[in-house]
Amino acid sequence: MKRFSFSTLMLWAGFLFIYLPMLILVIYSFNGSRLVTVWGGWSVKWYVGLLDNTQLMGAVMRSLEIACYTAIAAVILGTMAAFVLTRVTRFKGRTVFGGLVTAPLVMPEVITGLSLLLLFVAMAQLIGWPAERGIVTIWIAHTTFCTAYVSVVVSSRLRELDMSIEEAAMDLGAKPLKVFFMITIPMIAPSLAAGGMMSFALSLDDLVLASFVSGPGATTLPMEVFSAVRLGVKPEINAIASLILLSVSLMTFMIWFIARRAEVARKKAVQQAMDETAGVRDQQGPDSRRDPSQVHAPA
């Protein structure tokens, strides 16, 4: 008989608090009734209807596109910033630069969004670009704050990396740029992937910045969902939300699975190497050079 302790109870309360709303959302996406709050039996008609809703599907594709671009740009820029901050030990304005890179983390999105909008309007008037706001402007806006996240993740990894590995590569004749691509990048690859995924998720999720800097015909998924909800929740929204939930969970599970498998394989390889080394040493027998009794100290 399992005893319910206080901590188990709290654990389940926590789980319920976080995941119950999502569960209800998934259940209601299979609701047959047109009214969201009234249960009308099981149905998949909202999922079928999704395919015909070109506006919603267009927003989904647009959001994914922006998220992809953002992840790529943020990883490149963030890594460059992190590299400069950790590897170039002294240059003028280093502290200022470090502060500016990470400032978007704490900047209220409303302010960032508004100032970016003003900038884009002013630029359009002065140099004629961007002629109209849309995917490109949202991409720029998302990149600004995602870069900050990436640089924080990557610079913490760079800081704990043994710098003598990069020095060794340079010592062996590789020029700094080559060292960066052949040695540094492979070693920080996991944090680059983490930063990229984080940027992807942040960009996919962002509503505030996108609402400020988007233009006509460039509605992202969060904007679409938000405006639809304001006119009353439609069951279709439940369906799309459930699909997003499913894909995110699948992706997370896949990453966990791959990482776990790699870890198990690595441990196995190390163990095997240890066993083999021990075996070889036993077979070699007494080696006069390694036998301490044969070694004489200089008088």
Place this chain on the structure above:
Amino acid sequence: MAVASSAYKKVIEGDQQPKEVLVKIDRVTKKFDETIAVDDVSLTINKGEIFALLGGSGSGKSTLLRMLAGFERPTQGRIYLDGEDITDLPPYERPINMMFQSYALFPHMSVADNIAFGLKQDKMSRADIEARVEEMLKLVQMTQYAKRKPHQLSGGQRQRVALARSLAKSPKLLLLDEPMGALDKKLRSQMQLELVEIIERVGVTCVMVTHDQEEAMTMAQRIAIMHLGWIAQIGSPIDIYETPTSRLVCEFIGNVNLFDGQVVEDMEGHALIDSPDLDRNIFVGHGVSTSVQDKSITYAIRPEKLLVTTEQPSCEYNWSRGTVHDIAYLGGHSVFHVQLPSGKIVQSFVANAERRGARPTWDDQVFVWWEDDSGVALRS
């Protein structure tokens, strides 16, 4: 002492080959902001020798090594390799390779790829690279581990790979940064021997940095003792141990008994030193050329040259009474701590040649004495 090495043999026999200078460090100074890490150091390193920079932490030995590798640029002074000024060359253009303390193997590459990395930078043909990697693996006896990743190797194996990698490009100069730093004590003495053997087979000139005096004395033909950025003494292990030129050097290397005293008689052929700690004067078999004003001097004698006896020595100089204060039994030898009448405690190493000999024991009256040429008179 750890292991017999050919370095010791070479020192004893004297270097037959004419000495050819490979590296010339000319009045190099390195400042980090306001702290001076290396202070006006000049030294030359000969072709084919193993040279050790020995010193405590903060002595500037690592900074000097990093300047040779090209990771740091001297604030002042020049560095020449084979007569060519390399002071401003970046590390990737110097024919110098380094074995790092942490080995710094590339974790995402196999052992063979690690060794091939430097060769690939030289645009060698694939077949040549493979042949060279094979040769290097054979040299360090790691052929069967070529496909392994660094994390699948033990500490000693990693070190061999690191050595093979730094030798693969046949550098003019090999730098070793605390070569045994990451190994446990037993493996250390094995690897010291192996390392010297490999380096000598390849015939590369080698500069190593270490804080372990035993390691420096086992491996190197010449040692430079560094302290606070300057070089206190350069010489063979025997020079440095037997004829240190300063108090600092003789206290840094091994154990030593020091007697402060005044020169009372200074002739061309001998000198007498009067030390308040000792019953009799110290006789030195050569003149010590003191200045007229300052007669104070320090006499240093190693514990293994200070002899303990129960009978009063018959000679006039170089002995004193004492009582056995403490004895430490260390297996191969025992350390006698003898208290002199002045209260000063001196150390004497007594070899345990017999299994159970009649020995002085605690609180026994004994005499300490030494030969005329056993100690060194130090002016500083």
